[in-house]
Amino acid sequence: MTLPSSDALVFFGATGDLAYKQIFPALQAMIRRGVLNIPVIGVAKSGWTVEQLRDRARASLTEHGGVDEEAFTRLVGLLQYIDGDYNDPATFTQLRQALGGAAHPLHYLAIPPSLFGTVSQQLAASGCAAGARIVVEKPFGRDSASAKALNATIHQVFPEEAVFRIDHYLGKEAVQNMLYLRFANGFLEPLLSREHVREIQITMAENFGVAGRGKFYEEAGAIRDVVQNHMLQVVGLLMMEAPANQGTEAIRDGVAQLFKSVRTLNPAEVVRGQYDGYRQEKDVAPDSQVETFAALRFHVDSWRWAGVPVDVRVGKDLPVTCTAVTVFFHEPPQAVFGGVSPGANFLRIQLTPGIQVTLGLNIKKPGAGMTGEPSSLVLHQQNWNGIAPYERLLGDALAGDATLFAREDEVEEAWRIVEPVLGNVVPVKGYAPGSWGPAEADALIGADGPWANPDPREGQDSPAAAPQASKVGE
């Protein structure tokens, strides 16, 4: 179901971090593209004036992509500010006045989830919720019970079709491209099943630590931060059945259905790691057991995927910043030409940085003998990542298109899948910063290994920067 376009954009938490890092840059970019021309109302309790919010917007843009004076002037023309307590009905009376005749406002809750209930109720009581939609951030809840409770709280005021849960990975061009690649190419789709695939690997590597977000990380950890949402969404889009069409619910049904087939994680198939030095980070407990790395083996119990392990690895302070999916195909059933390199037949989709699609093949070495070597064919690569995720998602939410937002049942299934390995059930292992995590991660995938270590240079347009041959299996 597509809602009517919004005629006002309200963002709570206007003076906060998310607005600074993501919302102002997205607003300016939308104005530049000519797709934002509605009142933009910031709400916060900071004792600020609208001038201070404008200064904050300028500082945000200076730091994130630069100020486009023309677009900025137009943004300032749209921007209003309401300063007030979220518990005070007067704040919402002011908001209702500021909304004027707007019938379909979008309320972006860039505030802690503990305030969602209060703000929703106040929006309803003041008449600001009628015809409106809300946008909320990940992580949505901390586990199954809290996600369900949060959904119940929000649904007291907003029906599911008016709730837009952000997972910025879904706003990435490369992630959408993965879905397109699968269902716009007839030859590829039949290969993606247990008949042809022996293992799927996904690595999300970041070559920096928690970067000042120790407080957030202590409450989240890598599994809550990026596995329950980003990684599972990638698994969903990569492994779902063909949707009936490109409609919002057809695609979300596909992901939700796939999630239902994903077996609840077994702690014996999960490794948690923490980089040495994490405990000395600001706001981190000296005896913290929180993971900054996780390797997890998923199983999808469906006719298409039964028996194919799905190995996911995420981590901070690894050697590179790069996210890639590698689908390994079965080895040839008979060694006609003697041994061929194991792991040489693969489809690799790099999601960040840039986009690259590669096919791994064994190729004959020139000369008399029938021997070969692994080689990779780059099918597609581009550095341009399209519209930035927040700009894309905010634009879609304003337009009423929820396709790239996580539905209630998807979020709850995703928590069900990771629930047994939240907390300290699996003891955390140390690893050296700049390494590929604890050795236990290699043992986890055993004979299905080794892990394909992604290389960000493979997503660069410059051939000089590209590696000579596949890194897989080295």
Ligand code: BG6
């Ligand atoms: C965020 C996580 O959701 O995604 C961060 O909270 C992570 O820890 C980030 O670094 C990665 O996103 P991107 O778009 O930079 O790959």
